[in-house]
Amino acid sequence: MIAYIKGALKFKTTESAIVDVNGVGYELFIPLSTFCNLPDEGGLVDLYVHTQLKEDAIQLYGFLTPEEKAAFQLLISVTGVGPKLARNILSGIPVADLVNAIGSSDKARLSTIPGIGAKSAERLILELKDKVKNLSKTGVKEAEPRLKDTLSNDIISALENLGYKVAQAEEAVRKARALLPQSPFEAIFKEALKFLSRKQA
Structure with missing residues (x-):
């Protein structure tokens, strides 16, 4: 059973990544939070892996942090939650926020997650209310955001000038760039604004 993988990132989409390990390509399904923090294709990447055994296939799910992997494994233990929905949940909410929402019985916050x-x-x-206590005790670590490029910083600055907080702007830009990875400033800026408007609605 594969639990960890390290190699060159050959290809990535918002849903999966292919990692080359000594000439063998492994496809891993990933949440949006992992995608947003992957290096450029060709860069070195290491991922924590959950191996999902099916009758006709073996599926790998990759995560940047062990806490994210642990949260995924907790989610798929819930009745009616499969790997695909668990991945979607982690794409819609940071692990720390998920732990807090479940621990505080914040049904309204959880209901904002797509699906x-x-x-x-x-x-x-x-x-999961009792189980997430163990996860929170280990100290939930979020992946460090990679919003160091000039385009992202320019959009974040523009959003700050409109009155949005840095954390709000960074989250919006990450999601916008995930949807429009090759788009110019104007398209990403508009998409980030749409996301922020939906959150305030």
Whole structure:
């Protein structure tokens, strides 16, 4: 069973990445939080891996931090939550926020995650409230954001000038660039504004 992988990043999308390890390419399904922090293609990457065994296949899920992997494994232990939904949940909320929302029984916050309705939020709280305490005790670490490039910084500065906080702007830009990875300033800026507007609605 593969638990960790290190190699050259050959290809990436918002849903998966291919890592070359000594000439063998491994495809890993990834959450958006991992995608946003991957290096450029050709760069070295190391990922924590959950191996999902199916009747006809073996699927690998990759994460930048062990805490993110642990959260994923907790999520798939919940009734009705499979690997795809668990990955979508981690794409829609940082691990620290997920732990806090479940620990505080914040059904409203959980219900804002795409694919999670009121009943699913209740189930997450019911089945994981005690379990996330162990995760929070280990100290949840978020992947360091890679928003060091000039384009991202320019958009973040523009959003700050409109009155948004740095954390809000960074989150919006990460999501916008994930959707529009090759787009120019104007398109990413507009997409980031749409995201911020939806959050305030």
